[in-house]
Amino acid sequence: MDQDAADALSTEDSASRAGTDETAVRAGMLAETAVHAGILDETAVHAVLARVLLDGRVPAGTKLGEHFLAEIFGVSRERVRKVLHRLGHERLITVEKNRGAFAIAPDLGEARTIYEARRIVEGGIVGHLATSLDAAGEARLAAHLAAEEAAMAAGDRFTSIRLSAEFHTILADLTGNVLIQRQMQELVARTMMLVAFFEPDASVACQCAEHRAVFRALAARARAPALRAMTTHLSLVETRLRPRVCDAVPPPLDEVLRDALATWRAAQGSCGPTTRRGRGPDRSSEAL
Missing domain, CATH: 1.20.120.530 (GntR ligand-binding domain-like)
Structure with a gap:
């Protein structure tokens, strides 16, 4: 192997190591950002949804769409789906096959x-x-x-x-x-x-x-x-137990959920942002 070839291989190897190091640094930065952003696990998403449901802040019959909730909470639809099934098992919502999840209408x-x-x-x-x-x-x-x-x-x-x-x-x-x-x-x-x-x-x-x-x-x-x-x-x-005579017009569901999420994060002492709207579900949360 001549000197020029050796120098070229050395340069390529250095670049490869630099790329690996940069990837590791970026991965570390993303992980740190996720922590500070307060990415939610299933327990947290469940806690927020259970609170607004038991507070009576979600009108009966309101559809709880997976994509909508994933966007609000900044998590994957799979994570939301698991939470909705748990809430259904607890009889806090109804989950209907091929239709989705809905706020329950107590009888x-x-x-x-x-x-x-x-x-x-x-x-x-x-x-x-x-x-x-x-x-x-x-x-x-x-x-x-x-x-x-x-x-x-x-x-x-x-x-x-x-x-x-x-x-x-x-x-x-x-x-x-x-x-x-x-x-x-x-x-x-x-x-x-x-x-x-x-x-x-x-x-x-x-x-x-x-x-x-x-x-x-x-x-x-x-x-x-x-x-x-x-x-x-x-x-x-x-x-x-008494029937409700007249309910006030409720605020939009996204407003209710953002407010509840902010309250939950404040209680947890988190300083991260309360939403990730516009970015779509955060797939990295699946690793949690």
């Missing part, structure tokens, strides 16, 4: 049947726990009630609804019976949107007080008072 007419089922099932749960609740379970319930009261004091209706539902699933969990746990998850899921749409905001304080009454009876290991407190609570929730 107040179902309330009597659902709450009757809950009184039967949950009466049995508290009757069982009145004689089997241990100290760890009692402490878990006490901590949960403290969280409920903190959410009420903060005026956070979304968190209040979520924690109120969790109070009942925790009771089922404390039985240690998997079948009862699954049954309660189904019943609670069917009532969350009823409460979100039809129960007045002021009822949060009532829910907390009624949960506290159930807890006091369980802490005293008093079976009859626990059963009475639970059935009374569920009956009162049912009677507090």
Whole structure:
């Protein structure tokens, strides 16, 4: 090999290494940008959508298009699809084959049947726990009630609804019976949107007080008072559900979602931009 050829190969090799280094630097910069931009995972997208749905900010029947949501959140359609299926499983939306996902239209007419089922099932749960609740379970319930009261004091209706539902699933969990746990998850899921749409905001304080009454009876290991407190609570929730007389014209869905996303990011302490509109879905998020 002559000197000119050797020099040419050396130059090519140097250029190749420089190109590789530049690619690595650019990849690092993109990764850093993604972190600072607050690219969302499925849990985050789910949290934002669940909040606006349970806050009643999305009119019943509103289509939740994958492409539209992917653009708002800056994630892929595949990620959005997974979140929508999860929300459908939780009965926060309806997912229809070949049509897509839609904001649910809660049926107040179902309330009597659902709450009757809950009184039967949950009466049995508290009757069982009145004689089997241990100290760890009692402490878990006490901590949960403290969280409920903190959410009420903060005026956070979304968190209040979520924690109120969790109070009942925790009771089922404390039985240690998997079948009862699954049954309660189904019943609670069917009532969350009823409460979100039809129960007045002021009822949060009532829910907390009624949960506290159930807890006091369980802490005293008093079976009859626990059963009475639970059935009374569920009956009162049912009677507090009222049809909406007149809804104000809601803002556009993209405005609702951007506002909720900004609120979520502020709560997470993120300083990144709240949207990536106009750029299309961010395929790099699939690696998260």
